[in-house]
Amino acid sequence: MSASPAQSPLRTASWARIRELFALDPTTVHLNTGTVGAMPYEVLDTVDRVTRQWTGGLLDVYRPAMFTEYRDAIAKTFGVDGDEIVICHNATEGVARVIHGLDLREGDEVVTTTHECYSVLSNFNLLRNRFGVVLKTVTPPSGHEVRAEEIVELVEAAITPRTKVLSFAAITLFTGTMFPIRQLCELAHRHGLTTVIDGALIPGMLDCDLRATGADFITCSGSKFQCGPLGTGLIYVRNKVVPEHNPLPLPTFWPLISTWYPMMGSPPPRTSTAVESYNMGDFLQSAGSANLARGAALARAFELWDDIGRDRIEAYIMDLAEYARGRLIDAFGVEAMYSPGADPRLRSPLLAFNPFRRPEDAWNIKKFIGFVKRLETEHRIWTRWTEFDVPGSPHQHYAARITTHLFNTREEIDHTVRTMVRLAEEMS
Numbered sequence: 001m002s003a004s005p006a007q008s009p010l011r012t013a014s015w016a017r018i019r020e021l022f023a024l025d026p027t028t029v030h031l032n033t034g035t036v037g038a039m040p041y042e043v044l045d046t047v048d049r050v051t052r053q054w055t056g057g058l059l060d061v062y063r064p065a066m067f068t069e070y071r072d073a074i075a076k077t078f079g080v081d082g083d084e085i086v087i088c089h090n091a092t093e094g095v096a097r098v099i100h101g102l103d104l105r106e107g108d109e110v111v112t113t114t115h116e117c118y119s120v121l122s123n124f125n126l127l128r129n130r131f132g133v134v135l136k137t138v139t140p141p142s143g144h145e146v147r148a149e150e151i152v153e154l155v156e157a158a159i160t161p162r163t164k165v166l167s168f169a170a171i172t173l174f175t176g177t178m179f180p181i182r183q184l185c186e187l188a189h190r191h192g193l194t195t196v197i198d199g200a201l202i203p204g205m206l207d208c209d210l211r212a213t214g215a216d217f218i219t220c221s222g223s224k225f226q227c228g229p230l231g232t233g234l235i236y237v238r239n240k241v242v243p244e245h246n247p248l249p250l251p252t253f254w255p256l257i258s259t260w261y262p263m264m265g266s267p268p269p270r271t272s273t274a275v276e277s278y279n280m281g282d283f284l285q286s287a288g289s290a291n292l293a294r295g296a297a298l299a300r301a302f303e304l305w306d307d308i309g310r311d312r313i314e315a316y317i318m319d320l321a322e323y324a325r326g327r328l329i330d331a332f333g334v335e336a337m338y339s340p341g342a343d344p345r346l347r348s349p350l351l352a353f354n355p356f357r358r359p360e361d362a363w364n365i366k367k368f369i370g371f372v373k374r375l376e377t378e379h380r381i382w383t384r385w386t387e388f389d390v391p392g393s394p395h396q397h398y399a400a401r402i403t404t405h406l407f408n409t410r411e412e413i414d415h416t417v418r419t420m421v422r423l424a425e426e427m428s
């Protein structure tokens with residue numbers, strides 16, 4: 001049992017001490033948490049210990065697979081209830097279970113963006129091919145000067161009387177844009193739309209109240225900023241009506257992959273009040289045997305974050321990102337930035353930019369692959385490249401992307417930017 005956040009020595013531990021909790025390779029700089037985080041030793045140990053505990057024992061594996069205690073604790077962290085949280089296998093699985101559980105028919109429209117993860121766009125496209133659902137994608141603006149209102153207006157212009165769903169990433173993986181979640185959810189409320197948010201990057205980065213976002217569904221990764229084991233994710237499914245956050249009735253939802261959904265007859269009607277009429281989280285959580293070790297290890301990662309303090313972690317990550325943004329702008333110029341920076345509402349710890357002098361290099365994929373590869377192999381700096389649409393551009397653009405996390409330092413940022421400047425010069 002971990003100490004409460006108020007009692008934990010981690011609450012006041014230095015960032016240098018906190019870095020020691022992580023199984024990091026001391027010879028590498030890890031600036032790619034947007035893809036996968038580094039596990040704390042305690043999380044690794046939990047995977048091992050719980051795997052051994054259950055191997056070859058005469059124990060009931062199904063009851064613990066409901067992860068009831070873990071879900072209640074994770075729900076509390078995020079300001080929601082246990083019947084609204086599901087531990088699943090990753091963000092991709094989570095969003096697929098949500099998208100295919102929506103009650104969509106031929107001609108119904110989904111508004112989303114071209115900057116969604118492949119996992120989101122391919123599942124909606126499957127609905128298009130299978131049922132004739134119409135997919136309307138807008139391309140969000142990118143660059144330092146973008147403002148939240150531009151994004152909201154663009155999305156609003158795509159909504160028609162046939163629109164049923166609004167889907168977007170809380171933080172986009174390609175340009176690291178923090179979408180104006182509450183503003184977009186309020187827009188959805190005004191138009192009676194169901195909201196599906198790809199929140200893969202939320203846990204471990206943001207200290208947030210999922211109910212207060214006003215969303216219907218938020219799917220998350222457990223292995224990125226939350227630094228849980230690979231193969232862990234979360235689904236938040238709104239299961240009660242709290243009008244100050246989302247006044248719309250609960251959407252019809254079909255919980256796919258369930259051994260708890262009734263085998264005969266129907267569940268009761270969904271509630272119209274703040275008290276659930278049944279446990280939707282259990283319907284989704286009960287899906288046969290589960291990886292008990294990974295569930296326990298994800299819960300341990302959550303406890304560690306709660307002990308350190310999620311508010312403190314978010315402030316550190318964002319502060320380091322602003323430091324890195326400043327260094328990148330000094331090195332490559334503000335026009336090199338794809339990530340919004342001028343509007344504080346859109347800032348995130350994912351920074352995407354073009355390190356090359358010639359603007360046309362921004363659509364030279366070979367240069368970006370080479371740049372990231374050489375950083376990794378010659379300098380042991382782990383980053384990634386991304387590709388995305390830019391409004392009005394006939395080409396996809398490519399960017400180098402770095403991500404700041406709680407185990408990163410200003411020294412690592414300085415070293416990385418210096419190395420990138422030299423490498424980009426060499427490759428220009």
Ligand SMILES: Cc1ncc(COP(=O)(O)O)c(C=O)c1O
Pocket residue numbers: 034035090091092093117119169171172173198200201220221222233
């Ligand atoms: C915004 C976003 N959504 C979804 C995913 C897919 O996550 P997972 O690998 O957990 O399925 C990623 C992965 O990088 C992501 O960044």
